[in-house]
Amino acid sequence: MAISDEPQPVRNSSILNQTSVLRRRPSATSVNGLFDSSATVDGESSGEELVKDSSSDESVSGDQNIAANTEQNRVNDISTIKFAYRPSVPAHRRIKESPLSSDNIFRQLQSHAGLFNLCIVVLVAVNSRLIIENLMKYGWLIKTGFWFSSKSLRDWPLFMCCLSLAIFPLAAFVVEKLAQQKRISEPIVVLLHIIITTTAILYPIFVILRSDSAFVSGVTLMLLACIVWLKLVSYAHTNYDLRALTNSIEKGEVLPNNMDYPYDVSFKSMTYFMVAPTLCYQPRYPRTPFIRKGWVFRQLVKLIIFTGVMGFIIEQYINPIVQNSQHPFKGDLLYAIERVLKLSVPNLYVWLCMFYCFFHLWLNILAELLRFGDREFYKDWWNARTVEEYWRMWNMPVHKWMIRHLYFPCLRSGIPKGAAVLIAFLVSALFHELCIAVPCHIFKLWAFSGIMFQVPLVLITNYLQNKFSNLMVGNMFFWFTFCILGQPMCVLLYYHDLMNRENKLDQS
Incomplete structure (x- = not known):
């Protein structure tokens, strides 16, 4: 049965007559008058307290009209209260869902800001305890030359x-x-x-x-x-x-x-x-009319803070975990899974901080300084139900470039849609590989393979979305494969390959 918000028809005319008065809620003045000790049911002290000091006949007449209207409103409100919440009035008029039902949550029919605030408070409390425990156990692991040292001159x-x-x-x-x-x-x-x-x-x-x-x-x-x-x-x-x-x-x-x-x-x-x-x-x-200097300053402060948070998590958590791990493909399988899962949480924090710092703070700061009007640098990619939706929403500058200069030119050239999507992923995979492999001096194609692995994930999540259209199965599958499994695995693979390369260089 379809769920409707329309009230069910009431056939009893007497009930309709009784409830017609309830469609009008008492106003603020009527409620105040109801609980005022000087107010009476029959309104005997109507105009004496309102008209005390008049300078002309017109002002007296106007005050008397106001007093008369006020008295009439009080009488009407008292009459309304007499018929309010009587036992014969229906208490259930419409079909409604509970606030935590899936329809209200995923259709955004109910605000859950309070629960979101609770999650933030719990997250801060739990992570604060973990930070204190880590500092007590391992001490301060951030090196003095984390930001700049003599080696930086190279x-x-x-x-x-x-x-x-x-x-x-x-x-x-x-x-x-x-x-x-x-x-x-x-x-x-x-x-x-x-x-x-x-x-x-x-x-x-x-x-x-x-x-x-x-x-x-x-x-x-x-x-x-x-x-x-x-x-x-x-x-x-x-x-x-x-x-x-x-x-x-x-x-x-x-x-x-x-x-x-x-x-x-x-x-x-x-x-x-x-x-x-x-x-x-x-x-x-499109250009904005002026630069908000105070707003820019606040965003710069946030950028500095979150950049420091990223550095702290990398030095205090990620580096020790990676250094105490083995190559994922050369050690024990259960041990590799444990390392990947342990690395997934701090890696996820760093990745979210990176996204917030670059796509929200830095790009908005740059846009504000240049009065650049189009600030849609990302969409709500966290709600993506398929991998295809994620790649369309998380990096809008690159997505618009791909659509404008690669995807549609391929379609206009007669290339099929599936082949055009594959070409777009190939170009993206190539640049991801260059940005990671070249600084590491290692060409193992881990980043390239990770991006190309998104193609079958697109097909899988599209299938899950079609099969479970009312659920967030595709969204959960995306979070697990991308953030819990994929990124930590790439970090471990590149780290151990980089360490093996440096060991070979030292031996030679």
């Missing part, structure tokens, strides 16, 4: 490489300016952009592999290089499309009225795009 080639990445956007701008002025042909423009983008990603890889740098420095440079590469591809692809549309307009072709294609290659728009929190180029962006 990373100066990576820092210089990071600064020199600005050359590639400048080269792309020069190429586009020459193309706008029609000084070079379209095939030459495409060839030059291929050379620029390829060099922009290969140059940092060469510098990292030739340097004995820290892992964090290498990851930072690779992430920046990948961002520059994605932005350059979008810049070249968008301008290529704008030129094609401009040529169509010059030939007299009619375009949809809601499309605006201003083809203007300017250094200002290119510079803004390279620093803006987006990977998709367009000549103009």
Whole structure:
């Protein structure tokens, strides 16, 4: 039977007559009058206390009208109270669900803010106890040179490489300016952009592999290089499309009225795009009217705090667990499972802090400083019921880039939808592998395999969602495979491979 919120029909007319009065709740004044000691049922002291000091006949008349209305309201309210909550009035009028029923929870029909606050309080209390217990047992494990030490000076080639990445956007701008002025042909423009983008990603890889740098420095440079590469591809692809549309307009072709294609290659728009929190180029962006300086300061404080929390968890919890573990594929199976499960909780905390720091705090700070209007850097990916939904919602800048410059171009080229999705996962897997394997100087394809393993997970979670459409089975399956099993396993695999590589280097 379908659950409806509509009241059931009442056939007894006498009950309807009695309950018609109850449709109007007593107002605030009526309730106050009800519990006022000076109020009487018949309202004998109606206007004497209200009209005491009048200066004109008009004011006296107005006060008398107010007093009369007040007296009438009191009489009506007393009459309403006489018929309220009588034994003959129906107490059950509609079909309703309990607040904790699955319909109210998953359909968001009932607020559970109080339970959420309780979970936060319990989480803080439990983890505070664990932190105190860890400090009492192992002491302070964070090293003095955690943030900066003399060894950090070895990373100066990576820092210089990071600064020199600005050359590639400048080269792309020069190429586009020459193309706008029609000084070079379209095939030459495409060839030059291929050379620029390829060099922009290969140059940092060469510098990292030739340097004995820290892992964090290498990851930072690779992430920046990948961002520059994605932005350059979008810049070249968008301008290529704008030129094609401009040529169509010059030939007299009619375009949809809601499309605006201003083809203007300017250094200002290119510079803004390279620093803006987006990977998709367009000549103009929605802008906010002003910068909220106080808001920016508060977000910076949060960024510093949560970055410190990440460092504390890594040094105090993750490093000891990883160092006291064995290679997952070379030791005892039960021992490997125990290590993975023990590592899953602190790893999950670090991953959530990383997401909050980068996608919420840092990107919003950057957007506020640049007055960048579109702040949809993520969606509610934590409610994703399939792996496919998760990848569409957790990283919106990359998702929009994939849709705009990879997925739909593949479809327009006649590539089937399934093959286009597979190509998108291949590109994502390749960049994940570069960002981790290059700083580690290890090419075991663990990150690549982890991303490609998402393809069968997409099929599995889609099947679970179709079979159990009213349950969160796919969401639980996603959390388990992605955060409880997948990420801790990758951490252990790369750590032990890195340790084996350093041991071989020391022996040689």
